[in-house]
Amino acid sequence: MADLVIEIGHAFLIDTPPNGEHLYIAIALIGDGRYLFVNVTTRRASSETTCILDPGTPGLPGFINRESVVAYQYARAWSLEELSRVIKPGSRVPKCIFSNEIVSRIQNGGLISKRLSNQFKTALKTFLNQK
Numbered sequence: 001m002a003d004l005v006i007e008i009g010h011a012f013l014i015d016t017p018p019n020g021e022h023l024y025i026a027i028a029l030i031g032d033g034r035y036l037f038v039n040v041t042t043r044r045a046s047s048e049t050t051c052i053l054d055p056g057t058p059g060l061p062g063f064i065n066r067e068s069v070v071a072y073q074y075a076r077a078w079s080l081e082e083l084s085r086v087i088k089p090g091s092r093v094p095k096c097i098f099s100n101e102i103v104s105r106i107q108n109g110g111l112i113s114k115r116l117s118n119q120f121k122t123a124l125k126t127f128l129n130q131k
Helices: 080-086 100-112 118-130
Strands: 010-014 022-031 034-042 068-079
Touching: 010 034, 022 068, 022 100, 022 118, 034 080, 034 118, 068 080, 068 100, 068 118, 100 118
Parallel strands: none
Antiparallel strands: 010 022, 022 034, 034 068
8 A cells, every 4th residue: 555645534435343334534643654543433322422413414425325423442643654454455545535613623622522532632632722
């Protein structure tokens, strides 16, 4: 994946259990060449509702066709090299790009999420204060 680039708002299909693919969005550069990624998933009864993404919202990729949420508890930090090892084989790179408005909603949700780790929350605050 020599052409792999990470920018804020880029989303990648990550090869993860249990079904082998989850959508992760880069929301902050957190140091040492690593980016903070958060997971978007279908809303369930137990989902955190800090950031709800409704289908058809301007700036949201069209393939999100069910009410979805950001699952902050599954946040990950990956460098370019680490990301290249976990991207779903054969998926488009990036899978999609979220608008600045949607990314801002996701970032602000991370600041108030009860499920984003304190380490990632601190890194996100630092990133946002540098903008």
